[in-house]
Amino acid sequence: MARTATRYRKLAKTGGLFAYYSLWQGPDHLLIAETAMASEDYRRFYFHEIQAIIVQKTGMQHVYSFLFGLPGVLALMVGTLGDTTPQPWLIFSFLAGLFLAINLFRGPTCVCHIRTAVQNVKIRPLVRMRRLNKVLDRVQPLIVEAQANLPSATPGLSVPAGASRLTRAPERGAGSASTMPVTDAVSTRLHRILFGALVIQALLAGIEFYVSNLVYGIFATLFVMGVMILTVVALARQTDSGINAAAKRFTWAALALVCLEVAAGYAASIWSYATHPELLENHWGLYEHLILLSPRDHVWLMGLSLTIIVAALGLGLGGLASLRQHRRRPTDAPDRGRLRQAAA
């Protein structure tokens, strides 16, 4: 039980600034670290226990290319052909083009699972084929070496007789439901409300381009405050819950968006004080002034509004999409087919 330092070598990493997954190679195991702000959770896969690595090619690279490419091209067209101020459109277009280039450079996407005797776990840091192949080149010999004293697995595989084609496993929930391993029910209602609210917030921010009156401004401000509270509550609730990591990341990103909005509001109030010194003694006047600001008043406000619209829409839709898997099938659940077989 002595405390000894284990040297790890980084193999892959994916995620954002505040929450990310990383894959590390230890002396006798692989380690997945899930880092969320100020905490790290680890999972180990010992070389001598790994039974199989399953790799699936996916088409997410094309989806990302579309998501970055289309808005980029549209912004470029508006910036160059439209009669509005071109700078924010060109900046937006440049950023979209940058992300598109990074996406194309990183190559095709994939999903990788590691299977052991008791579980089948998605290796989240491995999302690109290029990185996956490098990791496999490094790890495969180590696994083979760790299992050198075991006989080859392939002859023992019990594939149904005459199964030249793949056969579908029984539907989930069918049969002896009471003996089936069931993952804990996860309540995602709050997160759904939050992501839905983000989409609505994007729409409200879009309406601000055309509507600028006090009642609407107060309503929009209250709505943003509601989203802030929702975000904080969702962040508090998601700790130790079964909500998938992607949804957790979207929630953290929502917090970043909220912080951006607060910081922008703060900067706008300072700017208003500087340009209208008479507001120093009149807080309601300042608030009214801030509410009646339209994105079309200033190029920076327009850029900020566009950023908020895109970010809120992306986070809302992305978050809702990430929660879909809670309906379909639980992530990282134990290998159902195998456990069902054991139960039988």
Place this chain on the structure above:
Amino acid sequence: MNITCSNCQAVLDAARFDTSAYGNCHSCNLPLRVLTFPALGRPLPVGREGASLRAPRTASCYYHTRKQATVVCTACGRFLCALCDMDINGQHICPSCLETGRKERRIKDLDDHRTLYDAIALAMAVLPMLFFFVTCITAPLTLYIVVRYWKAPPSLLPRTRVRFVLAALIAMLQIGGWGYFGYNLLI
């Protein structure tokens, strides 16, 4: 020992395993590749029962006095029967040490969570600068976190203490700034 498609749970054909090319899953048609290893053919380990004491002078299990000791706990040195022997990656641990070791994070193989106090300190030093007036509270707090958790178990992964140092520097600058502001106010 069947391997299922991780997308649709269809059982995969063994003929498709260990090939360099990607084949399509019959059920969901996703291109996939399966690499198998010898552990796939190994049966699941079966739980063992402790053997009864046969001779009076034989060492007995610390927890089951009627069972024969087969191994010594790596952590505490107690004799253990086969039932109490917990094999943790080659180490033989008794249930008591397993529980204690997990709680106190002495068994590295069971350590599955760490709190990154350096990240907390750095965030507490940097983020409040957006609203500078709260730094008069957060700067001393940051220094407290740096001092209190300087020796706390760090991440299992390679990581230096540079965040702690940065956080302390920023917090000291903030405290210095407030001190200067207060001094000017008094003068």
